[in-house]
Amino acid sequence: MHTILILYSCNLKLKCFELLFVKNTLFLKEKRCSNRNCVKYYTLEDIRVHNMSNDTWLIIHDKVYDITSFLEEHPGGEEVLLEQAGADASESFEDVGHSTDAREMLEQYFIGDLRFEKKKKLNPYISSLFCSSWSIWLISAVAAVVVGVGYRYFIFEHRSS
Numbered sequence: 001m002h003t004i005l006i007l008y009s010c011n012l013k014l015k016c017f018e019l020l021f022v023k024n025t026l027f028l029k030e031k032r033c034s035n036r037n038c039v040k041y042y043t044l045e046d047i048r049v050h051n052m053s054n055d056t057w058l059i060i061h062d063k064v065y066d067i068t069s070f071l072e073e074h075p076g077g078e079e080v081l082l083e084q085a086g087a088d089a090s091e092s093f094e095d096v097g098h099s100t101d102a103r104e105m106l107e108q109y110f111i112g113d114l115r116f117e118k119k120k121k122l123n124p125y126i127s128s129l130f131c132s133s134w135s136i137w138l139i140s141a142v143a144a145v146v147v148g149v150g151y152r153y154f155i156f157e158h159r160s161s
């Protein structure tokens, strides 16, 4: 019984850390800066509109590239690139089996990282409920009482029948 409660409490704490981690690392970031270099984050919406031959962006492995100036130089032709313009081209890029040289070329067109968006908004009440330590203990205590009473009731019923 005690073990179940500990596991339950740990699970709640993990959920809490998970929520905080996701909130702080993946979502809502505009820029990531180190040594004066800032990396911009773009949403799928931002990227989608850059789908023309005079303005071509691609996503490859969660990184965003502005390949407008590369279209005419691409050994595989510009058509294949334009088909992927404004979208995630990771799969097609890998399907071709590009060389190491091709992968290194990517760097010069890098403009930022893909910004992960919240699939649905977390209810702030629920997230604050699960993320405050006193509520974790309160929920655990109530659960312990309910399970304890239920267990005693079950044993009592079992003995009397």
Ligand code: HEM
Pocket (backbone or CB within 6 Å): 058, 065, 067, 070, 074, 075, 076, 077, 080, 081, 084, 089, 092, 093, 096, 097, 098, 099, 100, 101, 102, 103, 105, 106, 109
């Ligand atoms: C900005 C991203 C890209 C770069 C820097 C790039 C670079 C290159 C390079 C350097 C080559 C010559 C072969 C090699 O070294 O691997 C090549 C070939 C090719 N690429 Fe790309 N590529 C990019 C994106 C794509 C995408 C998204 C597609 C697919 C839709 C694609 C399709 C091809 C094809 C079909 C060839 C010809 C392969 C062959 O003739 O064997 N490339 N690319």
